[in-house]
Amino acid sequence: MRALYLVLMLLLPVAGYADNSAWQAWRESKALLLMRHTLAPGTGDPAGFVLQDCNTQRNLSSEGQQQAQRWGALLRQQHSGDITLYSSQWCRCLDTAQLMGLTPPKPLPVLNSFFAGRGDGDKQTQALLQQFSITQTAQPTVLVTHQVNFTALTGIFPRSGEAAIIALPLTQPATVLARINTP
Template sequence: MRYLLAGLLALLIGPAGALDLRDGDVVLYRHALAPGGGDPPGFRAGDCSTQRNLSDAGRAQARQLGDALRGRLGALPVGAVWASPWCRTLDTARLAFPGQRVQPQAAFASFFQQPGDEPAVLAQARQQLANWRGPGVLVVVTHQVNITGLTGIFPASGEGVALRWTAGNGQVLGRLDPPATR
């Protein structure tokens, strides 16, 4: 039954290779591989030594996801790159999109360990995404809980979810598979 539902969903949204990304669209990426879950005790957003960080495989995955998206976009540019202020998201964004200015955005910070923050964080994220008009595609590197809260999709590490915002709502266009890790 699960496979039947997954197959029907794939038919509805189409294969990732068939995504029709346009100027003003958004791609939300879950950060690349960072072993563990949540953050350790004593976590501080500005101090990477207190956080869960990308593994070597995660750094390689981040580079590959940027290459894969640029290949998919063709002449359509990445207009901006935003990221949660967590080190693993900032590192993913910087490795995936070298030469782009990565802009930390509190609206995409993880609320995993503060679930009561979810409504306010997601409302702020939705407002920022609804205001994006381009030029180009907006890339946001964030966390699983944020992407799930915004789309209902539980992404794997390094997986992207493409969206188009109309009338204040995000329409899921499809998923971008995470790069294979070695």
């Protein structure tokens, strides 16, 4: 019976857990936490999308809002000091970042979605690689972005609210130290 329990525990996804060495690299600012925004049902954005008008965008559901708050709690458990928080300018990313309750997010246009021709994926990815071509940031850093950006950088198709701890300097594909399910 105990062996069956252990097998079942190994098969279940563990939300929010990563190898301690990956978290340590993030705490030491030698890695970034790259995250897809939390749950915003649907795909892409509606016709009439306007970046400055959240009413024209796909937005977080109440579950997505709760996921963002749980992310904030998890990150505060991992690091009690200051955290740099960058976000796409899309409302669902900014809302995810703000609801974490860590620090006001800094909008970073290279994290904006390029789904359905809205941006230039190659240029944005190259600009992100250049910005984080350093071996260490000043403090632990979180990037909140979209599925297409996450996939372009890592080769991983993340679920809503999923994250990866990726090593610095950034490479393409990024060196993924850990994947973290939505808490």
